[in-house]
Amino acid sequence: MELWTLTEGVEAAVREVGAKLAAQRPAEPTPGRTPQEAMARFAEVDGPAAAELRERLAALRPAAGWVDEELDGTVPAEGEWWLCDATDGAVQYLLGQPQWAVTATLVRDGAAVLAVVHAPELAGGRTYRAVLGGGAQLDGRPIAPLPRELGVTVAGTSQPPLVAADPVALRRAGESLSAMAGAVLAVRNLGPTALQVAQVGSGHLSLFWEYGADAGNLLSGALIASEAGATVTDAAGAAWTATADSFLAAAPGLHEDAVGVLRAVS
Known part of the structure; x- marks a missing residue:
């Protein structure tokens, strides 16, 4: 079929x-x-x-x-x-x-x-x-993502269900929130991870990032966003796979800037 x-x-x-x-x-x-x-x-x-x-x-x-x-x-x-x-x-x-x-x-x-x-x-x-x-x-x-400058971007984020058991991911989530909040118009958590990532593909959000292993929640949205034309990688800009410990989806013109913001997270 x-x-x-x-x-x-x-x-x-x-x-x-x-x-x-x-x-x-x-x-x-x-x-x-x-x-x-x-x-x-x-x-x-x-x-x-x-x-x-x-x-x-x-x-x-x-x-x-x-x-x-x-x-x-x-x-x-x-x-x-x-x-x-x-x-x-x-x-x-x-x-x-x-x-x-x-x-x-x-x-x-x-x-x-x-x-x-x-x-x-x-x-x-x-x-x-x-x-x-x-x-x-x-x-x-x-659908296709919408081009925007970073300063007028509404960014989405979330945390994996078991992030409390991963102190590195938990720390990175906090550090990245501070970094991203200072670079974009607003940061929001608008519900399910899969839905927010899909919304990057349709332009309802301009980017979404997350730290921690979360393939179960990310795979569906990642496919939708990437097929729509968004750039999907890990937080460092490398190819994202189901085993990655971070995630970033962004409109193509925003992706490099978003990686630059997240680069401050150790």
Whole structure:
């Protein structure tokens, strides 16, 4: 099956799962005084959604494996695997906010070859999709990053789920935030990592950076951004791979300047 043809089925699956999750999302913040209480509530909605997504994608690509846990930031280096998150942006979802997404990525030999990122509650529903070598789209239309000078750039950032266990990445995240905040118009964390990186591809953000291993959250957005024409590297400007310990996506004219800002981070 050609990848673009496969993408149609993947998009249908994530849209259906997203619609069901949106219907269940609380309008008010979910009570959860402790991490255990919050995660128990989240599991009630995410578990069935993830199971449905897995069933539908397995039917589309039976030979592909399934990555069960995206939080540790690693993916298999060989073979074809589905890497998915039924409720990407769990924190926002539980707080009754619209900045969450359903993501589905087909990974081949450690690199993304197909990605769909669907945000059911942003502007009535937005869907990014891309295939390796085939470009990227938002709601069926080709996208491209927008050129801007660094001083009027809105930059996105985030931290990997387990960044607290990586003191080097945690320190670099703090140092880079100070450096970037002094160079751009504004720095924001606008929700799921995958969605923010995809938004670099469509010009809704001009750049996104992060420190720490986070392939599980970055692969889908990285494919969309790069296929749209953004420059995707590590923070030092070298080629980004799923094993890299930093990430940078930027509009081509901004990338060199962004690398220069991050160069101050040791």
